[in-house]
Amino acid sequence: MDLRLLRYFLAVCATGTLHGAAAVVHVAQPSLSRQIRRLEQDLGFALFDRSARGLSLTAAGRAFLPVAEDLLRRATQATATARSIARGTVSDLTVVAAPTTVADVISPFIVHAGAEGIIGNAIEVMPEHVYSAIEHGDADFAVGTRIPPAELRSMVLGHAYLWAQMPAWHPFASRPTVSIAELVKEPLIVMSRAHGVRQMLDSAAARAGLAFTASVETTSPVLAQALAAAGRGICVLSDDPHYDLVAVPISTPGGELIITLFGVWDELHYASAHIAACLDELSEFNAELYPQTIKFGVDGSVG
Numbered sequence: 001m002d003l004r005l006l007r008y009f010l011a012v013c014a015t016g017t018l019h020g021a022a023a024v025v026h027v028a029q030p031s032l033s034r035q036i037r038r039l040e041q042d043l044g045f046a047l048f049d050r051s052a053r054g055l056s057l058t059a060a061g062r063a064f065l066p067v068a069e070d071l072l073r074r075a076t077q078a079t080a081t082a083r084s085i086a087r088g089t090v091s092d093l094t095v096v097a098a099p100t101t102v103a104d105v106i107s108p109f110i111v112h113a114g115a116e117g118i119i120g121n122a123i124e125v126m127p128e129h130v131y132s133a134i135e136h137g138d139a140d141f142a143v144g145t146r147i148p149p150a151e152l153r154s155m156v157l158g159h160a161y162l163w164a165q166m167p168a169w170h171p172f173a174s175r176p177t178v179s180i181a182e183l184v185k186e187p188l189i190v191m192s193r194a195h196g197v198r199q200m201l202d203s204a205a206a207r208a209g210l211a212f213t214a215s216v217e218t219t220s221p222v223l224a225q226a227l228a229a230a231g232r233g234i235c236v237l238s239d240d241p242h243y244d245l246v247a248v249p250i251s252t253p254g255g256e257l258i259i260t261l262f263g264v265w266d267e268l269h270y271a272s273a274h275i276a277a278c279l280d281e282l283s284e285f286n287a288e289l290y291p292q293t294i295k296f297g298v299d300g301s302v303g
Contacts, residue, residue: 098125183234225239
């Protein structure tokens with residue numbers, strides 16, 4: 001398929017007229033009209049309804065629009081990758097991670113790596129969608145908290161606590177840990193059931209034979225922390241504490257609640273060795289940035 005024709009199609013969709021699209025792609029309007037007709041012939045269906053009022057997408061055109069956008073995006077990625085390979089350099093790789101990981105782990109590391117760092121972009125998705133972004137070609141590697149697929153290469157970057165966060169005046173704030181049995185008796189500000197940290201808390205309570213009723217459920221970690229800082233309860237998160245909150249590890253009969261951080265990538269990726277080295281550096285940096293984090297040697301690869 002001629003990518004040039006796809007660009008013309010997207011330009012018409014963006015501007016709404018052949019005249020406007022012609023100015024954007026620097027092609028005469030009659031020529032652009034012929035190219036759109038050619039694309040429709042190649043596809044075997046009409047993309048636009050043409051009337052006196054102008055152009056509008058057909059049902060088939062609306063269905064094809066995201067396909068065209070995806071093809072052009074992947075073509076752009078392929079071009080950038082080819083140039084990197086030709087130069088023998090690696091730069092501007094894309095990492096995918098949950099928003100908390102991007103904010104607390106990836107972004108500080110990008111600053112630390114400086115202009116020579118290989119991470120050029122980060123995609124934020126829900127934890128359950130992190131690894132699928134690699135499989136779909138949307139990212140070069142991932143940093144996630146769920147068990148990686150066996151077909152992908154992975155390494156353990158480290159372990160971090162699931163925190164109970166409360167104001168400094170709270171009696172638990174001066175404790176090295178707070179037991180889950182004590183915690184569930186407090187007003188709890190928790191994430192919605194779709195979030196991994198909530199699922200982890202629920203599972204730990206169930207294993208301990210405990211039950212609790214959340215004081216507040218939210219999808220926003222920032223809001224949870226704000227409510228805790230306002231004295232509305234204790235929030236349970238993996239995020240760094242804000243609003244002068246104190247973060248205390250949660251202990252259970254089986255040990256403290258720990259989150260494992262994985263670095264994941266396709267071993268056949270052209271920059272596989274560079275990605276592995278980057279993740280190794282990320283692990284070391286994270287251990288220095290968060291000395292309270294439980295460090296796990298990156299030699300302990302899984303998958």
